[in-house]
Amino acid sequence: MIAGTACPQAAKPFLLACMTVGLWPAAAEAAGLADQLQGLATESGFAIEGLERLSDEPARRAEGSVKDRLQTLLQGYNYVLAESRPGNIERLVITGIARSGGRPPPSSTIPTLRVGAHHQVEALLVGPNGVPQTVSVLVDTGASTVVLPTSMITSLGFDAATLSAGVSQTASGRVHTKTGVLPSVTVGPASAENVAVSFIADKRLNGAMLLGMSFLNRFRVTIDDEHNEIVLLAK
Template identity: 45%
Template sequence: MGRMPIPALRHLTWTLLLLSLTASAAGGLAGQLQQRAEREGFSLSGLDRLPDWPALRPSGGNPEPPVDALLRGIDHVLVKGADGRIVRLLILGVGSVPPPPSQPWRQVLETRRRGRHHLVTAILVGNDGQQVEVELLVDTGASFVVLPRSLMPRLGFRAEALEWGELQTANGGIRAGIARLPVLRLGGLRVEGVTVAFVDGAALGDNSLLGMSALSRFQVTLDDAGNRLILVARDRE
């Protein structure tokens, strides 16, 4: 039997993957969310991270449950537009690690606008307890909290102690040093051991990013109309 050509093999691989994802989303909670996304016109990703839970159906004449009610116990990021409608839903998986008991379980942060983007104030706590106040642009598409290299000495990081690699962005790959920040404070929330990427400040366009290495610790709602970022501990709603 001859070998299958590489392009055909790749096509087959993608076809099987799509069939698998379609089959897994055909029923249960995954199917219910997929139907809601198609009907209400929001983008949906991460269905493969959902557990095999049954659909949540209305009962006793009650209206169809809201999307956030379907996601109880599921880590997710929910982005709403200016009209209050859902624009994007990113599913992260089943919640498991609650914050320490002393932490507030819900925090509402006022955001400032830079065009269509939202910025929040954060406190970075470095290796020796140094505290640096920064503005972070909320970016659910960024894997990490991304900071300019100029902050490294202020936070107690040395270039030779970082793991260096290439960080993929919409504009291509950029060199980045990966480290673990002891503490990131967002309002009353204290997020420990956050993975951060240090890059050339020019590559950021003067922006520091609040990415998923911090946001994935919470249920996230970005209220575009109210200029608010709402963070809820993963075991509470």
């Protein structure tokens, strides 16, 4: 609690909004940005991942709603914000320092189709042959790359012999992969260039294709479960 301010116990979820402008807790000044974000997550009841991706920097002054504070605290970083409904944050994933390569307009709101607990969107993929292909992909913050079936290697213009072979750990076990780079990926009005892609045997994917972090980490992402949409913003 900040000296000189008071918030009723019943308004505890809104404690941060009760902070008086101009007052700044001494503890926050002494702590780093990572500690400040962890404290905000604990106070507001949402899960946070990726604190290790922050640079070593001091806490920042932030005011307003929890979402406003996060936008201020994470200036210069890309992140994924999952909301069960607007303003009800459930999960924050810090994906890294904002970098070039994402080109959406100021705000790209993209409707999704719910497939169980997942959000599905249409993505336009361009491979080395320059031929666009539209596919349905599941938004998956747990996937490090875009994930496609090996049957698409040739149709996208890749030479299978030049792709890098590897092994990936999935929920169903370790799988062999071939990795490359897609010249561009577009979802709604948002696009990114040089996006890492992993190809996995069709039978292991069971028809699913994934929009992973090699695309998502180019943006600040909000996943809205209530309205079935994702919002992509770029620095």
